[in-house]
Amino acid sequence: MGFDFGDQQPRRLTRVTPAKLATFDDCPRRYRLTYLDRPTPQRTGAWAHSTLGAVVHNALKALFDLPVERRSPQRAAALVAEHWKDAGFVDEVQAAKYRRRAQEWVAEYVEHNDVAFDPIGLERWVSAPTGGGPGGPTIIVEGRADRIDDRDGELVIVDYKTGRRQPDEYEARSAQALAMYAVAATRTLRKPCHRVELHHVPSGTVAAAEHTPESLKRHVTRAEETAADLQKATDTLAEGGDGQELFPARTGRHCSWCDFRPSCAEGQQAAPEARSWDLLAPLEADDE
Template sequence: MSRVSVAGVGGAQLEMPGMPQRLFPATPSKLATFADCPRRYRFAYVDRPSPPKGPPWAHNSVGSAVHAALRSWWELPRDRRTAGAARQLLYGAWSPTGFRDADQSERWRTRAAGWLTDYVADLDPGDEPVGTERQVAATTARLALSGRVDRIDQRGDELVVVDYKTGRVPSTDDEARGSPALAVYVLGVQRTLRRPCRRVELHHLPSGTVASFEHTERSLANHVRRAEDVATDIAAATQALEDGASRDEAFPAVTGRQCGWCDFRPSCPAGQAATPARETWSFLAEDDAAGSPAAGG
């Protein structure tokens, strides 16, 4: 007998006899949050109101400004898509939040403007993308997946997913192959635009390098299987909460070095005890030589 499901706490699917099962709505960020730390997932997607986040991070300010400038650059008339325009768009999108002081913010604004100048110099302003900041979606047997693609290019008869990166370390082909988000984007482009799409590219602006991977049906199926496994774990945790487990039991904290930069650290005693807090500018290349999360997307 088929079943229908209705949303419970945190998006849990409560089944009712007689109708098809409802798909679990998921984004790459939502799935990655639970895979990294169920408690962080609870703070972000289950608790209402959601606990306040900690202060903004400087490396995220860098990434956000670069992404915004590139989106706006492609929205300009073709004859205005110049390196100078890219720099001005970066200046307009810049936010000083998260930096140690105004001098540090200014240094990084100048540095990011240099990345953009070099990057757009290698672009053909007339090579119109199929989409920029394009929302795409796809379904599997159990998931309703969605995501926003930085850029979609036309290459011959196929479409290519392009993702901008501004972190300290250049991207690798293995990173492109293993990225769950990029796999979701490929599936979404295929389903939303109904065009062939297999190739994903990570454009690392600080180094001017491109990492890539050509997905196959098998590689995409592997990503889907892992995403569905995470969704199953989310449903189990949510059901445990419905059945009377405490919130901390149903969504345990996974502690470690990452607790130093977790947005929900102020609300998580376990994370506070695990490691000292990081300074909000400490993941900028000139300020820290240790490991960190990918900066700015």
């Protein structure tokens, strides 16, 4: 007695992170340079705004690693100093000014937000097979969320922002990364997750959105479409396809500050080169 499985083959699942999906959507050429070409092509140096964002993220993570009674504004400011780096700033003077501002941001964030609880995840890796409808999953979505809170039995995805603009509810709702973290966290941590929040540390504002099953499904469908395109291009490249054609450069203003500008002739022609500190939010007059 045997079993007839027909001609069915196990479905191949594409592993994707929100960063990979966003990179491919923004510029297929940058995706290839980042994830496929080896050795990795020449990149720019550090960007000051990226350094600033990383320091704030690291300081807030370190704060929540402390016992609740030690999570004071003063300790938060000290953690910024402990994690500080000068990479990308024009000089030590500029770096020092932004260090002081970052210390103020984080101290005020701790003063005006509830930090007397333990998040269920800090820089937590979450993963989930998803998509595909009745035929089963087509992708595995995974990534590292800044913070995951457990509020009354439901998970909340928290993402810290340090950029120039204050995010709004639309940005929180349309952020594919947050939606994917919500889907993956539900699977990984076995609790429902619909709420996502963007915490803009410089202004102390919170932009929040409540996802529905339908809105999450739309994000998953878009992720599936992007994943299918990038996997097809990757497979064709591996079979000897032309990388320039399969991963075209999508040029624009963003080429000014692309990490791979030194390795992309199209990007160099599309926009002037930005300085490593040009994307920093302007300092207030008192800080100049």
